[in-house]
Amino acid sequence: MTEDPSIHERYRKLKDSAAARVEALYHQPVIRVGTATCGIAAGALPLKEAFTRVIQEKEIEARVIDVGCMGHCYAEPLAIISKPGFPALCYGYLDDELAARLVEDFLMHDDPCYEFALVALETNDVFPTFSDFPRGVYEKKIVLEHCGFIDPEDIDHYIARGGYGALAEMLAEEPAKVLEMVKESHLRGRGGAGFPAGLKWEAALKTGGHEKYVICNADEGDPGAFMDRSILESCPHQVIEGMLLCAYAIGAEKGYLYIRAEYPLAVERVRRALEQAREKGLLGKAILGSSFNCELEIFQGSGAFVCGEATALVRSMEGKMGLPATRPPRLAQSGYRGQPTVLNNVKTFAYVPPIINRGVDWFKSIGTDENPGTAVFSLVGKVGHTGLVEVPMGTTLRELICDVGEGVANEKAFKAAQIGGPSGGCLPEAALDIPIDFDSLQEAGAIMGSGGLVVLDEDDCMVAIARYFLEFTQQESCGKCTFCRLGTKHMLDILTAITEGRGEPDHLKILEELAEDIQAGSLCNLGATAPNPVLTTLRYFREEYETHINEKRCPALMCKELIVYYIEPQKCSKLCSVCVGSCPTEAVYTRDDGLKAIDQEKCVKCDNCLRTCPPDYNAVIKLSPPELLAEKEGKGS
16 A cells, blocks of 8 residues: 555544543543443442532532452452542442542542542543553553553543554555564464464455454453453554554454453443444444445354354354364464454454554564563462453562562462463462463463463362362363363263262373363363363362372361351350351250250351351361361360
8 A cells, every 4th residue: 555644644643642632631630530330330330320419519510430349359449539639549349428528628628538549540641551560660551551550431532542543544654564564573372372463464465355354352251350351442453553554464354352341331332432433434334434334343252161262263253163173274374254363352453553663673672582572361260360461571479479469368368370361271379470371371280361361369178279279170161172072071070079088099190181082072162171271270289189099188277168167155155146146057055954055967167157256265166177177076075
């Protein structure tokens, strides 16, 4: 494509207009409320209403706007208050009462209430950053750069920060320039496999076909994972711009965002973003006055985990059963409707605009030689600060969990990190200094996956954890492969037997043999990686399996069939009956002497009695049957 000066001129006008509009907004106090799904679940919508109501009652000139996920999900609901003459301040753990106080004290009387602020934010323009947070030393935001700061339903916020500038720049160049930069950046796909994005795009470009397609895989289904959803809810335009750049590079005029229907907010915000992009001439015919035409639309997935696999996803879009297909041919050669198709993850497309804007060398200076860039994780589980984080590749698990996530919660001991989703692996404390990258994690028996990271503590049973994740993948198996369909079921039956005290010594060998067969015989990666949680827990926590089998005991006291609840008579108070009232099955009763006891046949091990027993007594204890027997014998009971 020959250079068209009008492309730059059209974009300059768009950006100037957007910047002027957004800057005018911030000449008055502005309250950004984090209303991604995480914030909404914590009460962000009532908080937003409270801010709005008080502002109207006090007749203050101020605006309340929606933003996406700020990453600090542990402190939701969150809000950032910007007021001329003051640094932008982020407040967490908010409620209606505190919202009213902030409006009156800060907006009306210039008292920022620093005692309630999480942090004062660095502000270079109207948009602040989170660099002043302690964890900012470890984070490097590329994909999440705009998340939590811009209104995801107002395209001008994105354009004012340079959004769609990469597209405008490349439309004045030949399409080969985009492909060249993506290849040189060594960007690896962030959907889990880590395949070089540039090679995939090049294969689609070189394959003949009357049509080509670009598909964004947002069918995120891992338990505890919310990276892709949060990005689409917080900054959908960055993903859209990345898809347009890919389409331009390979000669595609049609693309789809495959979003699971369980993400209604993401669907709504992406749909709005597409509408606004069309209105601005950034989508559809003659984009920015060029000869490039491209239309994007949403395809809502029905929530089958297997449809996260590329070929199954494409088949479901074609109205077929969402089953994996044999490869070759790859999708780049024969994908959607038999045409060359590039399918990448949400995060992969989101990296492309920053690479174009800041250059290949800038991107390669972050991370490691073989794994440039950053890794985005949803940090969940028994960790002090749960949330959405982005760190350079090569950051260690210890830095991510202990420094960014503030370590294990409730002063418990760290036990394991389950990384890579249900098909990932469980890594022990000895592996915390492993650098986070595709290759190092694979050597340790885990995978990067799409970015799920669950922190486990001393109260977690690794056998039960392995069973939990295997149960998920087994239930989500499409059933096409015998190894996956029956092999994972057999493994699940064995794990169930072990957690219920029916394990046998030869079960561990059978598990390992089954795992090898499933890995070798499964058609897609869902089946091939399903045994990973079992293999890694056998590798790093084998003694827990042996204790379950040989002693019929769960060291973590997590497996219900291997624990009992017992009330110590010496600690029980005759005046207290809290445990009796908390028991849903009337298993707790009052003895003739007025003390409490538990009928083991009625007990469903719900943990209510243990949690409600007053700390002054601590009369309820949880033990394994062998420990209970020793306890009673030691006291002559």
